[in-house]
Amino acid sequence: MDLSERHALIIDRLRSAERVDVAELARAIGTSEVTIRRDLEQLAEQGVLRRVRGGAVSLLSRGEGPPFVFREVDNVEAKRRIGAAVAGLIQDGEAVVVDGGTTGLEVARALAGRRVTVMPLSMQAAGALANAAPTRIIQAGGEVRPGELAVTGPLAEAGLRALRFDTAVLSCCGASAEHGVTAYDPADASLKSVAISSAARTILAADAAKFARTAMAVVAPLTRVDVLVTDTAAPPEALEAIAALGIEVHRV
Structure with missing residues (x-):
């Protein structure tokens, strides 16, 4: 081990x-x-x-997820496939907000070097996109969460509300047709909700483990999501329920 x-x-x-x-x-x-x-x-x-x-x-606390350093090495290959698939759904020239978290980091890595404008919601994702011309980065403000290095709070939300994006790429702590998209941290959930409202399209990037969890804070019902990208280990019954809501589902 x-x-x-x-x-x-x-x-x-x-x-x-x-x-x-x-x-x-x-x-x-x-x-x-x-x-x-x-x-x-x-x-x-x-x-x-x-x-x-x-x-x-x-x-x-019971409302807290595993630290970033452990999630980063969990289910790595699946998250990389998801990141590449999400990037493949984004057209050159788009303005994109990319969520924090380990799956959001893989999306950022897959977008690096593309002709897109990206607002990353974590320092991890910003680092992956840095010095990757012609990718344009708009840095989000807000409080940086230790360890996670994701931004949250009123400044981050105000920055999102001031802009309009073609696509919001969300990560999550839990997802289901019944409980919607959930996160462990209420401030993180609030920022994700603002990201959805600021974008014409929302892509949820979630590996198979997320469908077995429901976290404390509700982000949004799954009907606010347009596309779900997950891996082949995701439970078919959960994906069928999600597809029945009219959501486009990709398994990679």
């Missing part, structure tokens, strides 16, 4: 038990206690947990 897999397992244990024990984790993962202690120290530095004698306790 590699580093990212161990960290993901530790986070899953913290979500269910709120406290983990070094010896128990070492047995479950099949590694040494020294390795587990090192993993816990790394996670503590990233604000995921607090070290206590013999283990650690969670610092993640």
Whole structure:
């Protein structure tokens, strides 16, 4: 089991038990206690947990998703395919707002070097688009969320409301025909909602895992989405329900 897999397992244990024990984790993962202690120290530095004698306790609230550094290495190939497919739906000359998150980052990477105007909603995506002429970048304002490096808040929303885009590319924390598009952070959900209202078309980029989750904050009903791009592992019954709403669905 590699580093990212161990960290993901530790986070899953913290979500269910709120406290983990070094010896128990070492047995479950099949590694040494020294390795587990090192993993816990790394996670503590990233604000995921607090070290206590013999283990650690969670610092993640129930409304919080996994940190960006772990999502970035999760389902990477599927997210790259989704990013390329979304970029393929965007025409040269378009004005596009690209959401934060790991899937939004892959969309930004796929658009880099294209003749488009992009407002990225994260520093991660802005970095992927930088120095990629003829791509034009309009930087969003707002508060930058630590770790995630996504922008949120009134300044970011005002910047979006002042512009009109051909396409808004959204990422999400959860998606379903019943509960719509959801996010863990209410400020993030609010910004996504403004992005939808500022664009003529909305593309939702979501890997298969998103259809098994419903996060705390509602972004919008799925009827506000025009196109869904996902991967081949997405559950067919969920996609059928989404397509029944009149949404164009792409599996890549």
